[in-house]
Amino acid sequence: MLHTFVAYVEDLPGVLTRVASLFRRLNININSLTVGRSEKAGLSRLTLVCEASGEAGHRIRASLFKLENVVDVDDIAQAPNVTRELALIKVAATPHSRSQIFELVEVFRARIVDLTSESLMIEMTGVESKIEGLIQVLNESEGQILEICRSGKMTMRRGHHTSGVLRALGAANADLEEAAAVSLQDLSAVKQD
Amino acid sequence: MGTNATTQAANAHLTTPTRLTGAEIVWATLVGEGVTDVFGYPGGAILPVYDALRKFPIHHTLVRHEQGASHMADGYARASGKVGVAIATSGPGATNLVTGIATAMLDSIPVVCITGNVSSKILGTDAFQEVDITGITLPVTKHNFLINKTEDIAPAIRYAFQIAQSGRPGPVLVDITKDAQQGTAIFDFAAAKPRAHRPHPMLKVEESGLAHAAELIRNAKRPVILAGHGVSESGAMEQLRTLAERAQIPVALTLLGLGNFPASHPLNLGMMGMHGESWVNNAIQEADLLIACGMRFDDRVTGSTSTYATKAKKIHIEVDPAEVNKNIKVDVALIGDLRAVLEDLLPRIPGRDGSAWLKSIDASKGAVAVRDIKNIADSGHLYAAHVMHDLWRITAGNAIVVTDVGQHQMWEAQYFHHENPRTLITSGGLGTMGFALPAAIGAKTACPEKEVWVIAGDGGFQMTSPELSTIVQEGLKINIAVINNGYLGMVRQWQEFFYERNYEATPLVSPDFVKLADAHGIPGRAVRTRAEVADAVAEARSSKGTYLLNFMVEKEDAVYPMIPAGNALHEMIRRPGKDPLVESPEDI
Structure with a gap:
């Protein structure tokens, strides 16, 4: 089954290698991985999607927690969530063939973000199936796809869910410096999730 | 070992923040963590650290190969329950530690390895003796650090000690660039204390x-x-x-x-x-x-x-x-x-x-005991099982036994009966041949008052036998029993059982181990019959220094019972006597 892990990790050199290396060691292929800054100073948030047995979820999460730089791990699994992906698609299009692509973009609620006499670039955000849909339709239309760049999935639980680990790290609005200090020094107060 | 003056100076550093070089900070932090012994091998990128050693009350054991250093730190930790410390230079010094680090990882042993690396300016340039040791050891350490600032050394080493000992223990490596060792910083031991240990969030006892x-x-x-x-x-x-x-x-x-x-x-x-x-x-x-x-x-x-x-x-x-x-x-x-x-x-x-x-x-025990080699009358042959049994009897089970990996390891486990924890030191998870001799040096260093026995096969012993020189240089008293059957015995046993006795690459020519010991100034003798065992063991034990016994045991003996890999637990190959075939439990 498809697992989606959301993890907060310390924003330090090599941390991503440690996370990726764990999956390599378990011989699990990472389908997608997105990383960026989180609401906490000094912590990055990553969303990692991988295919593994249902039983493997517990062990992967437990193993991620064993990494010194990993502060919190959530296995989103089947929980209600919002998942999005960003895609940039460059399509060959002459002034004559543009209008058909414009229509498609409209239908898919995407945007044109770059336009030249030979090509245009489409930006689209949405669930995976929607992006796949646009790509399929573009392939079937006259326009030739030149490049596709996809971000991988980003996921957030629906509702007011915050893990015990993050609660112990303090409020999201706290002074940034303070939050960083807490994250590195006072994790002893972390309660079990 | 340092003098009283160095002890006093080192203790003063712990209470009064002082400006020190990075190299001095390494030792000062180790002193603060309670370290008294380290195992290592010098080289260019760690020389500043070695230069500062004389100022600190820490004993350094010079090994003959860095694998020995990590095994010694491991054996030290297993015998004492304290953290073992190994030190090596960059490049090959660091990579030689890796087998010992992996051994400690698989058996959850608290070890801290400190390696030097090239200066931070030339990191990543393939400089002389540069290797990405934090990358290499990432999967075989609990955690590791690459430190290129002097002020980060003390916090990293203290954090390494915490990680190594907390939760499920394991090895941690701290790689320190040469310029960080040479620079200076205020050493504040108390301020370098890591954040409190974060218990694994998934611990759950309901x-x-x-x-x-x-x-x-x-x-x-x-x-x-x-x-x-x-x-x-x-x-x-x-x-x-x-x-x-x-x-x-x-x-x-x-x-x-x-x-x-x-x-x-x-x-x-x-x-x-x-x-x-x-x-x-x-x-x-x-x-x-x-x-x-x-x-x-x-x-x-x-x-x-x-x-x-x-x-x-x-x-x-x-x-x-x-x-x-x-x-x-x-x-x-x-x-x-x-x-x-x-x-x-x-x-x-x-x-x-x-x-x-x-x-x-x-x-269900009775029928088994009849076929046990231990209970079979002396036939003039020397069986390894006899050696283990006699060693156990003669030492009254009080020795720390450090084994290598293979048949002798299993015979030891079967016939030497351990009453107390930390009296059997063996590489279980990784199964590292060459472990015994260096790990025993670590164990003896940690517990000088204890009787320590190395039990190793003729194959594994040769993997790390240069550490005999280390024993001599350190003046240690360790008893060594080489279980010599002329084969890589456990592999030969698998070939016998599962590869139609095709003894490919398992017959083994060895030096005369007694002469090898003699070349190191270590006395020893060969033992060929069971009748000689007691006397030989007594001689080894009463010898003032290290003593080597070369037990020339039955060549094609096998460890029984054995469950072929992947078989069910009850589908075992039983001791010969009736029929050395796979038997079911009903057949007892």
Whole structure:
């Protein structure tokens, strides 16, 4: 089954290698991985999607927690969530063939973000199936796809869910410096999730 | 070892923040962490650290190969329960540590390795003796650090000590660039203290789980306790014993668990798994309840997992959440420190009559004993099993035994009966040949008052035999027993059983080990018959310094019983006598 892990990790050199290396060691292929800054100073948030047995979820999460730089791990699994992906698609299009692509973009609620006499670039955000849909339709239309760049999935639980680990790290609005200090020094107060 | 003056100076650094070089900070921090002994090998990128050593009250043992340093630190840790420390230079010095680091990782041993690296300006340029050791050791350490600023050295080393010892212990590596060693910073030991240890967020010991476990134990007819290395790591020997005695439950041990429950105890079954005695494995297969305490259902313990103890409910008490339900699905998981969990569990366990089950296990021992080599009359041949049995008898089981890997390791586990924890030091998880000699040096350094025996095969001994010089240079007294059968015995045994006796690459030419010892100034003698064993062992023990015994044992002997890899636990190859074929448990 498809697992989606959301993890907060310390924003330090090599941390991503440690996370990726764990999956390599378990011989699990990472389908997608997105990383960026989180609401906490000094912590990055990553969303990692991988295919593994249902039983493997517990062990992967437990193993991620064993990494010194990993502060919190959530296995989103089947929980209600919002998942999005960003895609940039460059399509060959002459002034004559543009209008058909414009229509498609409209239908898919995407945007044109770059336009030249030979090509245009489409930006689209949405669930995976929607992006796949646009790509399929573009392939079937006259326009030739030149490049596709996809971000991988980003996921957030629906509702007011915050893990015990993050609660112990303090409020999201706290002074940034303070939050960083807490994250590195006072994790002893972390309660079990 | 430093003088009183260096001790006083080092102690003063710990209380009064002082400007020191990075190299001095390395030692000052180690002193603060309670380190008295380190094992290492100098080189260009670690020279500043070596230059500063004379100012600190720490004893350095010069090894002959860095693999020896990491094994010595490992043996030191296993014997003492303290953190072992290994030091090496960059590049090949660092890569040579790796086998020892992996050995410590697989057996959860607290070791801190400190390596030098090239200056930070030239990091990543393939400079002379530069290697990405933090990258290389990433999968075989609990954590590692690349430090290129002097002020980061003390916090990193203190953090490394915390990581190495906390939760499930393991090795940590701190790689320090040469310029960080040469720079200066204010050394403030107290301020370098790491944040409090963060317990694994998935530790979980619930009231309902404890109640369920207690109920299973109360209602079990055929329970078996499986005790592992976690018992000694957690210091739960007494709690384990109370549980076993109060509920009258027999105890089977993993290889690394040997000594954590007294061998002489009537409830001790002995070692389980691939070379466990038939009554132990049959008891596990027949059990209706397994209580796993600080063990991880390793494949050498379970055999085929699909046929493993299918009639048994399983309780798993384990400190590492990633080990629960990994190999064997369990009914109750109590994820926490073993000692704490047992203390919570014990008040719920009433006295219990286990005599029927114990009697039935006992009855299955008799027939086995007849075929046991130990009970077969002296035929003039020398069997390794005899050597182990005699060593155990003569040392009254009080020695620390450090084994290598292979047949002799299993014979030791079968015939040397360990009463106390930390008296068997062996590479169980990684199965590292060459481990014994250096690990014994570490053990002897940690416990100079203890009698230490190395038991190694002729193959493994040659992997690290240059450490004989280290023994001599350090003036250590270690007794060495080489179990010499002219083969890589365990591999030969597999070839005999599973590869139609095609002894490819297993016959082994060795030097005359007695002469090799002599070249190091170490006395020794060869032993060819059982009649000589007692006298030879006495001579080794009474010798003032290290002594080597070269036991010329039966060449094509095999370790029995044996469960072929992937077979069910009860499908074992039994001792010859009747018929050395795979037998079922009904055939006892």
